Each structure stands twice: as structure tokens, then as C-alpha cells.
Amino acid sequence: MPMARRSPNDTSPAISLQPLAHDELPLDTIALAKFLVGKMLVRHGTDGPMTGRIVETEAYPPGDDACHARSGRTQRNASLFLPRGHAYVYRAYGSAMMLNISSEEEGTGAGVLVRAAEPLGGIAAMRMRRGVEDVRRLARGPGCLAQAFEIGFDLDGKLYAPESGIWLADDGFSRTEIASSKRIGITRNADQPWRYFVRSSPWVSGPAWLNRAPS
DNA sequence: TGAAAGATTCGCT
DNA sequence: GCGAATCTTTCAG
Numbered sequence: 663m664p665m666a667r668r669s670p671n672d673t674s675p676a677i678s679l680q681p682l683a684h685d686e687l688p689l690d691t692i693a694l695a696k697f698l699v700g701k702m703l704v705r706h707g708t709d710g711p712m713t714g715r716i717v718e719t720e721a722y723p724p725g726d727d728a729c730h731a732r733s734g735r736t737q738r739n740a741s742l743f744l745p746r747g748h749a750y751v752y753r754a755y756g757s758a759m760m761l762n763i764s765s766e767e768e769g770t771g772a773g774v775l776v777r778a779a780e781p782l783g784g785i786a787a788m789r790m791r792r793g794v795e796d797v798r799r800l801a802r803g804p805g806c807l808a809q810a811f812e813i814g815f816d817l818d819g820k821l822y823a824p825e826s827g828i829w830l831a832d833d834g835f836s837r838t839e840i841a842s843s844k845r846i847g848i849t850r851n852a853d854q855p856w857r858y859f860v861r862s863s864p865w866v867s868g869p870a871w872l873n874r875a876p877s
Numbered sequence: 878t879g880a881a882a883g884a885t886t887c888g889c890t
Numbered sequence: 891g892c893g894a895a896t897c898t899t900t901c902a903g
Contacts, residue, residue: 720884722884728884729884730884733900733901736899736900737899738898738899738900752884752898752899753897753898753899754883754884754885754898755883755885755886755895755896755897755898756883756885756895756896756897756898757885757886757895757896757897758884758885758886758896760884760885762884775884777884803885803886804884804885805885805886806885806886845884846884846885847883847884847885848883848884849882849883869891
């Protein structure tokens, strides 16, 4: 496993990928969405480990009309009702896979969409899978991110943990420049400022005017 | 059983 | 920057 080697002799500035335990995640959906910006996403795919820093998320809290859980539990959205820290994977527009993290208590349908990441490790594998050279376009946008990180339905319902092949980590990156905006690409309840991202980051998706807007 | 909408992406102008 | 492609899920009749 590509677990962080934390040898005391390792004085390199290498990122230490300490997996986040599920009880370290905020229970509240909005708090979780903010919390995840700046955290590491680690994926152990068929071509080896890949890592990236999450730079953009969107919250879909309980009672939100845009949340897929709004009409109750179905086969498709069942993972949203799992305890926080589980993966919810679905397909939008026929082809784009979307990666989410469930939030709140078990039985409450809510989650956080991971929209973009800064690729850090396994970039060669991401390039191959995406068919794109430009690093900035590897994981910008939820569908692109999912393709780069080899996200499929097999991950749906899995707990974010090393044994699942996908997990979250905190390398101590400080998140001082988090901005918020309206969420992208939705029509229901579209005015809520529940999108969170690193301001001025070249890795975030969305139109430039939205990313410059004051939070 | 049919119709409509959708947490997007890509290519072309 | 704009518009078409795409196909699954869900809801209505």
C-alpha cells in the first residue's frame, strides 16, 4: 500500500499522508465542505497511487432542494444516507462520474461534491486516463476529476479508508484563502453560497467571474 | 410506459 | 464563450 512512510530519518519535505479517520470529519455538511478544501485525496488505482489536493467542493446539506436525497432514499442515492465519510458515486449527463462524500448522521441524506483537485502524484497515469497533457485540465471539474482518479461505481458506498483504495489525508496545508460562491450547474435552490474553493487557484473549475466574486 | 431533467464536457466559432 | 451531445434516473399519467 502507498501508505505514508513515516520514518523518523525521513527529513525530506515529502508530504506525510496520514489517513483521516472518519470521526475526524465534521458532522455538519457545510463544515465538511469547507474542511475538505485543502485536504489530500489519495487513490490507489490499477496503475498505482495517485494524490491530489482538493481545491473545490460543494455542499448539499439536508433539506436542500438540490440534494439528490431530497425525495428520500432510492437505490441510486442510498450512499448519501450512510454515516459521514462514505463515497457516493453517480453518473450525470450520461457520461460524467461524480465523486461525493456523505455527511451527517446515518440515515440523513446529505453530502459534499468534490469538484476539482490539484494533481500531485501519479500524474502520468492521470494523463493517460484523461487523454490530456495539460496538468491544469486533469482534475478540473467533477467529471474530469473522477476520470483522472479512476472513480467508478465500484467505489459507491465504500468508506474513505486505505482498504477501500480511496481515502482522505491531511498534510498540514493551511487553508487561508477559502472563498465561497453559488454552486455550479444546478437549477434548484441555486442561490445558496455553498461552493467552496481556494481563491485564485489555477486548479478550480467554473467561470472566472464566479471565482473572483467576493464571498 | 413515456417524458423530462440533470451537481457536465468538449469542440467549434 | 456558446451550444450540442448523451443516457440514466426519476416522476407522472
